[in-house]
Amino acid sequence: MSANDGLLFGIYPGGAAGDDTGGLATGPADDPERIRAALDRLRPDGRDFLVRGYVSFVDADDTRKVTESPERVEQYAGDGRVLDLVAQYQSRSGDVTGYTRFARELVRRHGHRTVTLQVTEEPNVPGNPTLDGYYPRVREALVEGVLAAADEARRQGFGHLQVGFNTTPLFGPGADFIASLTDLGGKEFVDALGYVGLDFFPDVFQSVPLDQLHDAVTGLLGHHRAERLTPAGIAPEVPLHITENGWPTGPDRSPERQAEVLEATVRAIAECRVAHNIGAYTHFALRDADSTVPGLFHQFGLLADDYRPKPAFATYQELIARFGG
Numbered sequence: 001m002s003a004n005d006g007l008l009f010g011i012y013p014g015g016a017a018g019d020d021t022g023g024l025a026t027g028p029a030d031d032p033e034r035i036r037a038a039l040d041r042l043r044p045d046g047r048d049f050l051v052r053g054y055v056s057f058v059d060a061d062d063t064r065k066v067t068e069s070p071e072r073v074e075q076y077a078g079d080g081r082v083l084d085l086v087a088q089y090q091s092r093s094g095d096v097t098g099y100t101r102f103a104r105e106l107v108r109r110h111g112h113r114t115v116t117l118q119v120t121e122e123p124n125v126p127g128n129p130t131l132d133g134y135y136p137r138v139r140e141a142l143v144e145g146v147l148a149a150a151d152e153a154r155r156q157g158f159g160h161l162q163v164g165f166n167t168t169p170l171f172g173p174g175a176d177f178i179a180s181l182t183d184l185g186g187k188e189f190v191d192a193l194g195y196v197g198l199d200f201f202p203d204v205f206q207s208v209p210l211d212q213l214h215d216a217v218t219g220l221l222g223h224h225r226a227e228r229l230t231p232a233g234i235a236p237e238v239p240l241h242i243t244e245n246g247w248p249t250g251p252d253r254s255p256e257r258q259a260e261v262l263e264a265t266v267r268a269i270a271e272c273r274v275a276h277n278i279g280a281y282t283h284f285a286l287r288d289a290d291s292t293v294p295g296l297f298h299q300f301g302l303l304a305d306d307y308r309p310k311p312a313f314a315t316y317q318e319l320i321a322r323f324g325g
Helices: 032-042 096-113 138-156 177-192 210-229 255-271 311-323
Strands: 008-011 049-057 081-089 114-119 162-167 195-199 240-244 278-283
Touching: 008 032, 008 311, 032 049, 032 311, 049 096, 049 278, 081 096, 081 138, 096 114, 096 138, 114 138, 138 162, 138 177, 162 177, 162 240, 177 210, 195 210, 210 240, 210 255, 255 278, 255 311
Parallel strands: 008 049, 008 278, 049 081, 081 114, 114 162, 162 195, 195 240, 240 278
Antiparallel strands: none
16 A cells, blocks of 8 residues: 555444453344445455454364454445454463464465454453453464465465554563564564554543643654554554554543544544554444443444444545545
8 A cells, every 4th residue: 555545444334342241242143234334334445454354273182263243344345345354362381383274274264365464363462362462372373374374375365355453552670572573583573564553542540621632643643653663673664554443432432522532533643644654544443342231341433233334434435535535
């Protein structure tokens, strides 16, 4: 993507969401027909639209088995919808070799309909088993997974497929996380990266006044590029993707406020897109996990769990049309 192009937009279309206790916020089953209809309403004319899906690697003897969210995410590809696939690493035994085989298989199976393949999910976050930083040897798995997936994409002739990884904002003791990866993987790892992702949720876990949200977003993105990516040896030419961003409704969190936060956040990202080489924005999430539950993790959707739109759905449509190129 060149600096003259607009943002590549997308969304996670499932209902399930991880929480901060290591569990999942769930509710009514997904309705594929309604999901496809909503995705079609969001997709810009003549431009790809990312559909984000999570697939987990676990040990062969793990009772959790392999999970996908949403189920069979490939059913939502086509007609301008392409996959933004996340290969989660959740091996309790630290099976890096098994994970690299898993990454290669995902490329072979889905590479023709996948534009971005993210290796691990929030690997810098320890202490929460829904996130990959909880599991042993996660840094090794990330580096080896990127190398394996990029190599398999070359072998299969999938020149369109970008392989990357993501983190949350990096402060305090974890500030050197990306530098630790480039130290471990060296030039071969850096050269294999098609993008680096960032999950961030302004005004969700720490309040930000609406009139300060623009500066908070642009300041964070500038800091991440200048203080985390560049010192780690990741060149400005490697795009930064916003891989998760959203704002939940609920008690004292109005649907109108959700729309305001979404608009302010995306406009700020679009404004600094060229300066920080931001290539894509993926929203979390299309629909609520369960609209009857007031908890923070159950109502991230632009739609209620019965697919009724909140005001933010129309806001996202407008933002995609304006900034999607």
